[in-house]
Amino acid sequence: MRAHPTAIVSPKAKIHPSVEIGPFSIIHGNVEIGEGTSVGSNCELGVATRLGDGSALRIGQGSTIRSHSVFYESSSFGDGLVTGHRVTVRELTQAGRGFQIGTLSDIQGHCTVGDFVRLHSNVHIGQKSVVEDYVWIFPYVVLTNDPHPPSEVLLGARIKSFAVIATMTTVLPGVTVGEGALVGACSAVTKDVADHRIAVGNPAVDRGDANRVRLKDGTDRAAYPWKSHFHRGYPEAVVAEWMASLPKS
Amino acid sequence: MRAHPTAIVSPKAKIHPSVEIGPFSIIHGNVEIGEGTSVGSNCELGVATRLGDGSALRIGQGSTIRSHSVFYESSSFGDGLVTGHRVTVRELTQAGRGFQIGTLSDIQGHCTVGDFVRLHSNVHIGQKSVVEDYVWIFPYVVLTNDPHPPSEVLLGARIKSFAVIATMTTVLPGVTVGEGALVGACSAVTKDVADHRIAVGNPAVDRGDANRVRLKDGTDRAAYPWKSHFHRGYPEAVVAEWMASLPKS
């Protein structure tokens, strides 16, 4: 392990020898970190909590955790996790591989995240949320869970594969956003959005099929499904699978 | 005092011997911390400012301040303060007991907060705000104060006892939200909300009595006033007083 001399690393933590740990960071004992991962400065990983299940914080191989981030114990992340700065992730978050979490994002725990999910800056994921594979969530989006706050009822939102939620949108408790659906900016999503539809507004209303949006790159191709044209950062095998799934045009 | 060896604690600070202070935290001189309080890592307490009144930052007994939080001098908090991570609290904030401040919340100071007020993550409290007892404020809510920014006029919002403000709502300058009122998610509250009413929308409009919302817990009871059914985390004596105040049904 290549820890900065100022870092405080518990001898109980299971850390691959190749892992780098930055200055003023703290790694508690109930933590496992995979090969080739880099942890920035001023982070705290494996914060203890009575609200977990006793399991370790597990960070997969080849991950990058940027400075000032805080992760609790009892959460698990596949290989290739990438975070911005000042990320907070509470206990009982189960995430797949290739998860990207933007600066200031706040994951409240007790939630499930698929593969290659991308949260931009300042996204808030409430407890009991389910976010499926390849979802994109943009800045200042909140997934809520309490239909009549404060209460003991938690109805998490479900965001299905390839869905996109644009900036400053709130998803109300128990709502499902369909596969490949697009929710426009500044929306309040009060009821389910069907697969491959656009919803926008406060409250959000259906505005047609997502494939009617055209790319402003000079080609006038359909902008959705976005997997037809946006491939940056995904493994080749994933993209090949996506392309094979598209209808022949 | 049980300060981590890396913590920097001014000998002028008045800190009860039982207080714990985490790694890489800084406690300035004009600070008083009560018995049994715990301060996490990477915090800075008692930041000096010319904008205060010279008084100390006072943190009551049995409080928990989580990592990366920043508090200025000249503010006061009753017993049982609990914060999330990365909280910022400026000078001249006067808060009662049992105050909870969620991760990333930003209190601009020059404001008054009652007893057992709960701010969820990423709440912004503008200067001159008044937040009364037992109020709940949910993520990404902003209390504003300048009716025609930028200007020297500050008209704080007033949130009365037991009121609830749901996610992503902005309260415009000088607005009062009534006792026990419910402001729905994604609202812009441009005028006063009467006691025990629901307001929602941009701009927010009256949508009837709060007690018409039913609990989705299978009981179909009224969800408001929430003090009738939600008691987690409040002292028994407080709850007993609430229950005695409810009309017999």
Add this chain to the structure above:
Amino acid sequence: MRAHPTAIVSPKAKIHPSVEIGPFSIIHGNVEIGEGTSVGSNCELGVATRLGDGSALRIGQGSTIRSHSVFYESSSFGDGLVTGHRVTVRELTQAGRGFQIGTLSDIQGHCTVGDFVRLHSNVHIGQKSVVEDYVWIFPYVVLTNDPHPPSEVLLGARIKSFAVIATMTTVLPGVTVGEGALVGACSAVTKDVADHRIAVGNPAVDRGDANRVRLKDGTDRAAYPWKSHFHRGYPEAVVAEWMASLPKS
């Protein structure tokens, strides 16, 4: 240089001897800091990135960078930069003098900022944004850039001189907000706003000339252009120029 003993300062950084650097802060090598600047605790300045142009992070004279802030290399700030806490600024941000960045604000880089621009707390500036001189942007405002996310098309917003964008507003990709215009709180700005007009709503619509808003300070003067009455914190020469530019009344 007056660096706290716990600060980690690269000998390659070019730092004026008068600069103060707080505890637990990190200054990387590709950094230049001007005379009289103060850097708070727990900051990280000059973070390396492949996405820059190799140039240094340059911080002008007389600047104040508050705690827990993170700046990347390849950005430049004129004299008199002032930040709140936990600010994040990525590479290729070019800003003029007197820039103020509020607590939690997140500047994504690849953007241009004029002189005396003021961002309040928790403002998000997307890549390719252009913010001209004397602009005010209030809490939870987001400048976006992707017209059909995710894509490789970036259309930054342009905010012209003296414009004001109120709390919780989103500016959609490619939109221009005119000189001296006022965008009301909680708006979604989907099309250009003309100079000196008010726009408000979701979507924002024109509501007349900005000068019809009256100051609530007892004088009933026009609140806009704000340069006619709000001068706090600007150099005398700047204010004199503003006053000379106003029509005689």
